[in-house]
Amino acid sequence: MSRVIVIGAGVGGLATAMRLQAAGHDVTVLEQFDTVGGKLGVIEHDGFVFDTGPSLVTMPHVLTELFDDTGAPGDEFLELERLPVAARYRFPDGTVLDLPDTLDHIPSALDDALGPGSGAQWSAFLGRAQAIWDVTHGPFLESPMSVRTMIGGIATPSDVRTVAPWKTLRGLGSEYLSDSRLAMLLDRYATYTGSDPRRAPAALASVPWAEQAWGSWYVRGGLGRIATAMRDRLLALGGRIEFGVEVSRVSTDEHGRVDGVVLADGSRRSADLVVANADARQVFDRLVPRRSARIPSALLRRSTPSLSGFVLLLALDNPPADQAHHHVLFAEDYDEEFDAVFGFNGPPRPVARPTVYISAPDDPEIVPGPDTAAWFVLVNAPRHDPEHGVDWDAAGLADKYADQIMQVMADRGLDVRDQVRHRLLVTPADLERRTMTPGGSIYGSSSNGPRAAFLRPKNTSPIPGLYLVGGSSHPGGGLPLVMLSAKIVADLIAQSPTP
Ligand SMILES: Cc1cc2nc3c(=O)[nH]c(=O)nc-3n(C[C@H](O)[C@H](O)[C@H](O)COP(=O)(O)OP(=O)(O)OC[C@H]3O[C@@H](n4cnc5c(N)ncnc54)[C@H](O)[C@@H]3O)c2cc1C
Numbered sequence: 024m025s026r027v028i029v030i031g032a033g034v035g036g037l038a039t040a041m042r043l044q045a046a047g048h049d050v051t052v053l054e055q056f057d058t059v060g061g062k063l064g065v066i067e068h069d070g071f072v073f074d075t076g077p078s079l080v081t082m083p084h085v086l087t088e089l090f091d092d093t094g095a096p097g098d099e100f101l102e103l104e105r106l107p108v109a110a111r112y113r114f115p116d117g118t119v120l121d122l123p124d125t126l127d128h129i130p131s132a133l134d135d136a137l138g139p140g141s142g143a144q145w146s147a148f149l150g151r152a153q154a155i156w157d158v159t160h161g162p163f164l165e166s167p168m169s170v171r172t173m174i175g176g177i178a179t180p181s182d183v184r185t186v187a188p189w190k191t192l193r194g195l196g197s198e199y200l201s202d203s204r205l206a207m208l209l210d211r212y213a214t215y216t217g218s219d220p221r222r223a224p225a226a227l228a229s230v231p232w233a234e235q236a237w238g239s240w241y242v243r244g245g246l247g248r249i250a251t252a253m254r255d256r257l258l259a260l261g262g263r264i265e266f267g268v269e270v271s272r273v274s275t276d277e278h279g280r281v282d283g284v285v286l287a288d289g290s291r292r293s294a295d296l297v298v299a300n301a302d303a304r305q306v307f308d309r310l311v312p313r314r315s316a317r318i319p320s321a322l323l324r325r326s327t328p329s330l331s332g333f334v335l336l337l338a339l340d341n342p343p344a345d346q347a348h349h350h351v352l353f354a355e356d357y358d359e360e361f362d363a364v365f366g367f368n369g370p371p372r373p374v375a376r377p378t379v380y381i382s383a384p385d386d387p388e389i390v391p392g393p394d395t396a397a398w399f400v401l402v403n404a405p406r407h408d409p410e411h412g413v414d415w416d417a418a419g420l421a422d423k424y425a426d427q428i429m430q431v432m433a434d435r436g437l438d439v440r441d442q443v444r445h446r447l448l449v450t451p452a453d454l455e456r457r458t459m460t461p462g463g464s465i466y467g468s469s470s471n472g473p474r475a476a477f478l479r480p481k482n483t484s485p486i487p488g489l490y491l492v493g494g495s496s497h498p499g500g501g502l503p504l505v506m507l508s509a510k511i512v513a514d515l516i517a518q519s520p521t522p
Contacts, residue, residue, distance in 0.1 A: 024046075024047045024048050024049065024521065025048050025049070025294075025295035025296050025516075025521060026048075026049045026051075026293065026294050026295050026296075027040075027043050027048050027049065027050045027051070027294060027295065027296045027297070027298060027516075028050075028051055028052075028053060028270075028283065028284055028292060028294040028296075028297050028298070029050060029051070029052040029053070029297075029298045029300060030053055030270045030273075030284065030297065030298070030299045030300055030301050030310075031052070031053075031054060031055075031061060031299070031300030031301050031493070032052050032054035032056075032058075032059040032060070032061065032250075032254070032264055032266075032300070033060065033061025033062060033063070033300050033458070033493055033494075033505070034060070034061065034062075034063055034249070034250065034253070034493070034502060034505045034506065034509075035300045035492040035493030035494065035505040035506075035508055035509050036052055036054075036061075036298065036300030036492065036493065037052065037059060037250065037253040037254065037257060038089055038253065038492075038505070038506045038509030038510075039298050039300070039490075039492045039509040039512050039513055040052050040257050040262050040264075040298075041089065041093045041253060041256055041257050041260065041262070041509075042089075042092065042093060042509060042510065042513035043298075043513055043516060044093075044257060044260040044261060044262040045092070045093040045094065045260055046513065046517060048296075048516075050257075050262040050263070051262070051263045051264075051265065051292075051294075052257070052262065052263065052264040052265070053265050053268040053269075053270055053284070053286075053292070054264060054265065054266050054267075054268065055267065055268060055269035055270075055287075055459060056266065056267075056457060056458075057266050057267055058266065059250045059251065059253070059254045059264065060076075060247060060250035060251075061076075061250075061300070061457075061458050062076040062077070062454070062458055062460075062465065062494070063076045063077055063246060063247060063249060063250045063502070064076050064247070064457060065245060065247030065250075066336060066447060066449075068336075068338070068445070068447060069338060069391065069444070069445065070390065070391025070392070070395075071336075071338045071389065071390060071391060071395070071397040072244070072245050072247070072388070072389040072390075072397060073245075073336040073389075073397050073399060073447070074245045074246045074247055074382070074399055075334060075336065075399070075449050076246075077246050077501075077502055078246060078349070078382035078384075078399050078401075079239055079240075079241075079349065079382075080103065080239075080240035080241065080242065080246065080249075080502060081233060081234045081237060081238075081239065081240070081501070081502075081503055082233055082237050082503035083103055083237060083238075083240045084237065085502075085503040085506045085507060086101075086103075086249065086502070086503070086506060087103075089253075089506055089509075089510075090252075090256065093256060093260065094256060094259070094260065097252055097256070100248065100251075100252035100255060100256075101242055101248060101249065101252050102242065102243035102244070103240050103241075103242055104240060104241045104242070104243055105124060105238050105239070105240055106124055106238070106239045106240065106241055106348050106349070107123070107124055108121045108122065108123060108124060108347050108348065108349075109122045109123065109124045109234070109235070109238070109239040109349065110122050110239070110347065110348075110349035110350065110351055111346075111347035111349065111350045111351070112204075112208065112351045112353065113350075113351065113352045113353060113435055113436065114204045114207065114353050115353055115354070115355045116204070118136060118137060118204060119136065120132070120133070120136040120137065120204075120208075121136070121347065124235075124238045124239055125238070126149070126235055126236060129142065129145065129146075129235065130142025130143065130145065130146050133145050133205070137202055137204055137205070138202070140202075141202050141204075141205055144199055144200050144201065144202060144205055145199075145200070145205055145208075147199050148196065148199035148200055148205075148209070148228070149231070149232055149235065151185070151195070151199065151228060152228035152229055152231060152232035153232050153236070154185045155185055155186055155225070155226055155228050155229045155232070156229040156232045156233060156236075158182045158185050158186055159186060159226055159229060160229070163226075163476070163498060164498045164504065164507055165507060165510075165511070166511065167481065167482055167483065167497070167511050167515060168476070168477075168479070168481045168482070168497040168498070169481070186225065186226050187225045188224060188225075188226070188473055189473065190224070190225040191220065191221060191222060191223060191224065191225060192209065192210070192212070192213050192220045192223045192224065192225055192227045192228060193206070193209075193210060193220045193221050194225065195225035195228055196209040196210075196220075196228075207353050207357055208231075209228075209231065210357055211351065211353075211378070212227060212228075212230040212231045212234075213227055213470070214330065214403055215227075215230050215501055216230070216329065216466050216469065216470045216499055216500060216501070217329025217330045217331075217464065217465050217466035217467075217469045217470075217500065218329065218330075218466075218469040218470040218471050218475075219361040219364075219365055219469070219471050220361070221358070221361065222327075222469075222471035222472055223469070223470045223471060223475075224470060224472075224473055224475070224476075226476075227470060233503075239348075239349065241348065241384060241386075243386060243388060244386070244388040244389065245384070245386070245388075245389050249502070268286060268287075269286065269287040269459075270284045270285070270286060270287070270301070270310065271285055271286060271287045271309075271310070272284065272285040272309075272310055272311075273285075273297055273299070273306075273310050273311050273486065273489055274291065275312070275315075275486060278487075279315075279486065279487065280486070280487045280488050281294065281295075281296060281297045281486055281487065281488030281489045282294070282295075282488075283297070284297060295488065295521075296488050296489075296490070296516060297488065297489050297490070298489075298490045298491075298492055298512060299484075299489065299490070299491050299492070300492050300493045301459060301493075302458070302459065302460040302461060302464075302467060302493075302495045303319070303323065303467055303468075303479075303480040303491055303495040303496050304323055304328075304461045304467075304495065305459055305460070305461060306480075306484075306491060307319045307320045307323060307480070308320065308461075311484070311486055311489065315484070315485045315486050316485070317485075318485060319480050319484070319485070322477075322478045322480070323468065323478065323480065325474075325478055326468035326469070326471075326472075326475060326478035326479065327365065327468065327469045327471045327472070327475075328406055328461070328462055328464040328467070328468060328469065329464045329465055329466035329467060329468060329469040329500070330364045330365070330403050330404065330405065330406070330464070330465065330466075330469065331403075331404050331405065331406045331407065331451035331454060331462060331463040331464055331465055332401050332402065332403060332404055332451070332454070332463075332465055333373070333401070333402050333404040333415075333421075333424060333425075333428075333448075333449075333450055333451065334399065334400065334401050334448065334449040334450075335398075335399075335400040335425050335428060335429070335446060335447075335448055336397070336398070336399060336400075336446065336447040336448070336449070337396075337397075337398040337399075337400060337439065337443055337446055338395070338396075338397060338443070338444040338445045338446070339395060339396040339397075339398060339439055339442045339443060339444065340394060340395055340442050340444050341394050341442055342383070342394075342395070342396035342398070342439065342442060343437070343439065343442075346381075346383040346385075346396075347383070348382065348383060348384055348385065349380070349381070349382055349383075350380070350381040350382075350383060350437070351378060351379070351380050351381075352378065352379040352380075352381075352431070352432060352435040352436075352437065353378050354374070354376055354377055354378040355376055356376070357378065359374070359375075360374045360377055360378060360403060363375070363405065364403050364404065364405050365405070365469075365471070366405065366412065370411070370412055371405035371406070371408065371411075371412035371413055372405065372412075372413060373404060373405070373413060373420075373424050374402065374403065374404070375427070376431050377402040377403060377404075377428070377431070378402065378403065379400060379401075379402055379428060379431060379432055379435070380400070380401045380402070381398055381399070381400050381401075381432075381437070382398065382399040382400075382401075383396060383398050384397070395444070398439070400428065400432075402428055404450075404451055405451070406451055406461075406462030406463055406464050407450070407451040407452040407454075407455050407462050407463050408462055413451075414452075415450040415451050415452035415453075415463075416450075416452045421448045421450050422448070425446065425448050450463075451463030460495075464495075465494070465500060466494050466495070466499060466500030466501070467479065467493075467494050467495025467496065467499070467500055468495065470499070476497075476498075479495075479496065479497055479498075479499065480495065480496045480497065481496065481497050482496055482497050482508065482511050482512050482515060483515060490512045490515065490516065491512075492505075492508050492509050492512045493505055493508060494508075496508060497511070498511075
């Protein structure tokens with residue numbers, strides 16, 4: 024069995040560490056920050072507990088499997104709760120839709136909120152989305168990336184027609200959805216991979232399918248508990264985690280094979296295998312020798328980094344009653360939002376009137392007392408890029424922008440400005456510092472463009488013994504995909520000869 028170093032205690036790093044330690048390897052996780060979770064972050068302040076990253080669990084079976092596969096079920100650490108209403112959507116025309124969390128109830132809810140026929144439109148679209156899921160999840164989401172598995176897995180002409188690799192998500196939607204509000208609903212799923220629906224492939228239709236088929240879930244006490252449960256399982260298995268330890272280089276032996284890592288303080292740690300949970304751009308720009316990084320770096324340069332997010336954490340007194348857990352206030356002009364974030368028709372810029380997403384858990388464990396609430400408010404934002412885009416550290420920008428977002432919320436019927444006890448902000452620059460993710464891109468590379476999946480780094484690397492795991496590598500970002508990425512890496516290591 025091998026000595027393994029995992030660089031980073033994000034969800035991908037922890038999940039790989041759990042699987043490898045359970046398989047008998049000797050695993051040490053080195054994390055530059057002072058706690059686990061990475062983008063799955065938590066801030067506790069004045070009795071309020073805020074998730075600063077994920078607020079929605081989809082495909083919960085992937086999480087359950089991780090705990091089942093590495094010992095006992097995770098129920099004793101994690102109380103997963105299915106939400107009766109997946110989300111409350113408010114469209115620019117003022118229509119409000121409470122989207123039920125069970126597939127059977129969705130068509131009638133759409134007919135009631137948006138008008139007769141809209142349920143049938145969405146069902147027809149979901150039928151196609153399910154077919155796309157059936158064709159793609161095995162060869163793409165659950166297998167190592169290779170042109171052979173993709174082409175071998177999506178073999179028949181009928182499979183190719185189903186996935187329609189030449190179509191965009193927006194284009195596919197327009198074949199089924201004539202209601203502009205349903206089109207908006209679909210567009211938003213492109214942002215689950217940090218992408219632009221006008222450029223993301225039609226295959227992303229599997230995202231709403233997966234969400235609506237398996238439901239929207241919450242973890243009592245906040246999603247941050249997923250990371251601490253993973254930490255506890257890893258430690259119980261005998262794995263180790265060291266905090267405040269930054270890796271500055273992956274080292275290789277005379278044959279070019281991984282033999283450990285060099286730390287920021289100059290010291291060295293030996294290992295037979297290294298798994299990098301750090302963002303792939305950091306890995307290939309900084310951590311490995313330039314000559315080994317040539318091909319992945321060239322591919323990364325051709326991909327578009329995913330969008331980032333601007334977050335407000337609101338500690339509220341006397342919050343408005345009857346809030347849905349997830350609330351989406353759609354932008355008046357969604358295309359302008361994607362133009363601003365990705366820098367079309369001008370440089371990247373904060374979106375003036377963005378779609379606002381609010382997570383308002385009804386959970387006494389995250390508030391200091393009755394009549395208080397801990398709200399997480401997120402808008403899509405361009406990456407932190409002081410040279411060519413937005414400098415999120417510019418004096419006064421974050422506060423001014425937060426005020427603007429609260430005004431937009433008020434304009435759309437959700438004015439909580441008088442109820443704010445205190446407000447914390449997390450900008451793309453903060454996310455970059457916290458997770459060492461260039462620009463604070465949430466999902467590594469975006470899925471913009473038909474070749475995006477092929478530009479995303481694989482889980483293997485040009486350096487024997489170095490693997491990549493997490494949202495910036497295959498198969499992509501978001502908690503379930505990152506956990507699938509860890510399973511792929513653990514399986515690859517199990518199949519490779521022991522060094
Ligand atoms: C605002 C926001 C909202 C989100 N909402 C959702 C959601 O609702 N649902 C969902 O499923 N997903 C959501 N996501 C995405 C999800 O959080 C990520 O896809 C996932 O957590 C990424 O995990 P990861 O394993 O790629 O690593 P990361 O979280 O990026 O962790 C990498 C770790 O490596 C460490 N590290 C980096 N470089 C080094 C180094 N050189 N040395 C040592 N340590 C290093 C970092 O400090 C970090 O802890 C959201 C993310 C954000 C930011």
